[in-house]
Amino acid sequence: PAAMAGGWGVLLALLALQGTGAVKVGNVMLQVDLYQRAESLQQEGGQYLFSFDGDEMFHVDLQKMETRWRLPEFGQFTSFKAQAAMQHMAAEKQHMELLMLRSNRSQGTIEPPEVTVFSEDPVELGDPNVLICYVDKFWPSVINITWLKNGQEVVDGVFETVYYLREDDTFRKFSYLPFVPTRGDYYDCRVEHWGLPKALLKHWEPQVPLPVSESTETLVCALGLAVGIVGIIAGTVLIIKAMKMNSGRNARGPL
Numbered sequence: 001p002a003a004m005a006g007g008w009g010v011l012l013a014l015l016a017l018q019g020t021g022a023v024k025v026g027n028v029m030l031q032v033d034l035y036q037r038a039e040s041l042q043q044e045g046g047q048y049l050f051s052f053d054g055d056e057m058f059h060v061d062l063q064k065m066e067t068r069w070r071l072p073e074f075g076q077f078t079s080f081k082a083q084a085a086m087q088h089m090a091a092e093k094q095h096m097e098l099l100m101l102r103s104n105r106s107q108g109t110i111e112p113p114e115v116t117v118f119s120e121d122p123v124e125l126g127d128p129n130v131l132i133c134y135v136d137k138f139w140p141s142v143i144n145i146t147w148l149k150n151g152q153e154v155v156d157g158v159f160e161t162v163y164y165l166r167e168d169d170t171f172r173k174f175s176y177l178p179f180v181p182t183r184g185d186y187y188d189c190r191v192e193h194w195g196l197p198k199a200l201l202k203h204w205e206p207q208v209p210l211p212v213s214e215s216t217e218t219l220v221c222a223l224g225l226a227v228g229i230v231g232i233i234a235g236t237v238l239i240i241k242a243m244k245m246n247s248g249r250n251a252r253g254p255l
């Protein structure tokens with residue numbers, strides 16, 4: 001699928017995907033090869049990834065020729081020769097050229113992303129936490145995700161995953177920002193994609209209850225006391241009235 005759109009000229013983003021499912025009962029291990037060219041950006045490249053039940057196990061850094069385990073612990077139990085990914089990429093590049101010809105460079109449907117921002121752990125002021133920007137259901141796999149803190153771009157500590165393929169052939173991706181929740185700070189995850197008319201900003205700020213000030217405490221205390229006193233007076237008045245009515249009835253009774 002090649003794509004074309006007015007504002008940004010011609011894009012040819014070609015995907016050649018190949019999934020090999022090695023199925024064990026209940027679990028799915030998937031090898032996903034991706035190769036694409038974005039002509040408007042003069043960018044060409046691929047991605048080689050293994051997933052298990054939808055979670056990334058590892059991908060190969062094709063520039064550095066290194067296997068990147070999603071959790072470093074995985075690398076202690078097994079290994080993967082990064083060079084193997086190169087042969088796959090060469091094959092996928094050929095597939096891409098072939099598909100471009102066959103599809104007559106026709107345009108693929110651009111799907112804009114859905115963006116959600118949330119924290120890894122429940123927010124406590126002063127407790128280190130991680131903000132997660134989850135970008136979902138977009139196509140093609142050309143996207144910019146950036147973090148803004150109080151309106152200023154931040155790059156320190158930011159970690160971004162590779163593109164994960166969804167079952168409907170669109171993509172999802174995560175970006176992580178370590179942070180310390182502080183009152184008054186606010187964050188935005190900024191996403192740029194060809195499916196969006198302009199950069200999308202997803203706002204986030206810590207939702208923490210305001211501290212109860214001393215004067216508020218005093219006020220609540222005084223109000224409570226006042227309500228209590230009024231209650232005691234009203235109760236006493238009612239009891240006296242009831243006693244009077246009773247004695248009145250009793251007095252009249254025998255007559």
Ligand SMILES: *[C@@H]1O[C@H](CO)[C@@H](O)[C@H](O)[C@H]1NC(C)=O
Pocket residue numbers: 104
């Ligand atoms: C491919 O595109 C050319 C030029 O737009 C058109 O003339 C031709 O019919 C197309 N072929 C197919 C198979 O769609």
Ligand SMILES: *[C@@H]1O[C@H](CO)[C@@H](O)[C@H](O)[C@H]1NC(C)=O
Pocket residue numbers: 142143144192193194
């Ligand atoms: C991502 O940012 C680069 C550099 O600012 C820009 O050239 C490119 O058009 C952006 N990509 C998208 C999808 O907006």
